[in-house]
Amino acid sequence: ASMSHELRTPLNAIIGYSELLEEDALDLEYAEFIPDLNRIKTAGKLVLNLINSVLDLSKIEAGRMDLFLEKFDISLLIDELATTIYPMLQKNGNELEVVIDRSNIGFMFADLAKVRQSLLNLLSNASKFTRNGRVTLTAKRETITEQEWVLLSVADTGIGMTAAQAARVFQPYQQAEASTSRNFGGTGLGMAITKEFCEMMGGRIELETAVGQGATFTIWLPATVAKPAEVK
Known part of the structure; x- marks a missing residue:
């Protein structure tokens, strides 16, 4: 501190x-x-x-990061993020597409600040590695074996990654490679922090990518995140 x-x-x-x-x-x-x-x-x-x-x-x-759980409107968060990321998208000539069923998405109970930061990290990453393309932000609900999940994904039409790069992307300070860092900026911390935040809330993050075919990061979070004492 x-x-x-x-x-x-x-x-x-x-x-x-x-x-x-x-x-x-x-x-x-x-x-x-x-x-x-x-x-x-x-x-x-x-x-x-x-x-x-x-x-x-x-x-x-150090195990000193706390969760602050609250109920929040997912649609409002998505709208806020779309506004926040717009200048960065515009800088590289990108368009943003938002895919959301507003009649169904509703609320979730989670750490709003960490969900927001995680999505901002993904949107920032997509904006950085995409030129004159499209970034798609999707939010939806799914029920799997009686567990309700919120899926938040960011897809881009950017440069994509090799399998080796994808395997390292969630490791701290492990941005794909030095030349990528020079050309596109960044430290490789955002993805590592996003993964940690997802796991703290009982969720996970998945990546689908291929060289020249962009990347899709999908965050899976429980619609109701368990309080820390309840996490097994």
Whole structure:
């Protein structure tokens, strides 16, 4: 917690001041400064996200990550995610397709923040590895042997992965390969954290992919996640 505070506080200050300077530059018509200020802000947010991911992973590994379970509307979450991811999709010329039966999807009882973060990680990953293509976000319910599940999947038409890359994708710091990291960015932490979050909630994550044929990540979560003391 102490390290978290020490790292986050100055970074938030850098991000905040860069935003203020950007506003001042707009007001004073110093347009030539805006791109550089925007780069400072973007770089600061990337470092902050990396710190948050490292801290999340260290908490999970130490068994200090808690679940905060609540009832929430799945449709509202999907709409929020579609709005949040739109700028990243647009950057690479991608379209978003949302597939959801709003009359049937209803509510689930889970850790909203962790479900949201897991889907954002998947959407961010799909946006990053797809150029001028389509990302499809699907939400549906399924009942299997009297257990009700919520299936949340993110499919893309991007570069896809080899079997060897797919086998490593959920390991921390194991992004497909160095050249991929250079070309597309990222640390490989998001997928590892998503897998851990799913398993904490009694679920799992599956991957279907092939080189040049995109990738589909599917999260399976119980519609009602058991409280931690009840997890066997």
